[in-house]
Amino acid sequence: MRKFSLFLYYLILNKLPHSSVPLIGLPCERLKEFFAKRMFSYCGTNVNIGKGARFGNGKYIRIGNNSGIGMNAKVPNNIQIGEDVMMGPNVTIFGANHEFSRTDIPMRKQGMKTYPPVEIEDDVWIGSNVIIMPGLVIKKGTIIGAGAVVTKSFPAYSIIGGNPAKFIRSRKM
Template identity: 50%
Template sequence: MRTIYLMLYYFIGRHMPASDRPYALGAKKIRYFLCKHLFSFIGQNVNIEHGAFFGSGENIEIGDNSGLGINCSVSGPLKIGRDVMMGPEVMIFTSNHEISDVNIPMIEQGDTPKKAVLIEDDVWIGARAIILPGVHIRKGAVVAAGAVVTKDVPSYAIVGGNPAKIIKYRKEA
């Protein structure tokens, strides 16, 4: 049955219009329904946008009021908390190419072991940000557009750049 849901998502749901278009005709609800059968956990009011790629969906958890942005590419193990906003074309990686043995061509070395990515509640990830394996983005953080996140991000930090560095911290009003 899982294979049928994957086929329906990748052949139909993924190509339906973005949810903010007046002609979307329930695309958000259809993608949500399909992903409910593919992800390990999906909360209430989750928005999977047009073009989102997530492999098989295994080991992916998304909390209430969160979503995957337009044309994003993510893989599990991935846990996204509640109220997380994600801009378009965000990439989240959980493994990389193995490159440790100089006597074997890199293409023949396979992949590194998967390292889970954890994104806590109330995080904003800007457009085209890249998050690398094993990164933990803590509560209330902001990842600037185009940032390459190679290390954990503290709570309420605003990070940007390549590699991402702390720009400043959010303050209480």
């Protein structure tokens, strides 16, 4: 059932409109959620998968209640997304990167370096066009400003932004 759901998602479902489209948006989102429960290792309730979102084979994805993968987002097939996570459009999250430690071999021949899965904790807001590098933990309550390039982890309840992303302020006063 998982392979059939994945095939159907990439053939038809990822072209369906966003939940904000009047009349048909919400039923389309519920249909995508129905199939996500069959593709992902865990899928909570009220999950929103945006139009054009890509997640590889999705086999090891875990996504919590009331969370979403943004429109045209590209996420690795082993990401962990907590509850109440908002993700804007065009977000790219990497799960691996090129190996480049040796200088006697061209980088393209050194293969890929793997990292632990990216983990996005609960109550996170990721703005549009954000890039998150592999192996990071996005802590609870964090806000990532649009266009940020996140290369390291930050404390919980941080507001971060920029390229590379820098700490702007804490949400806790």
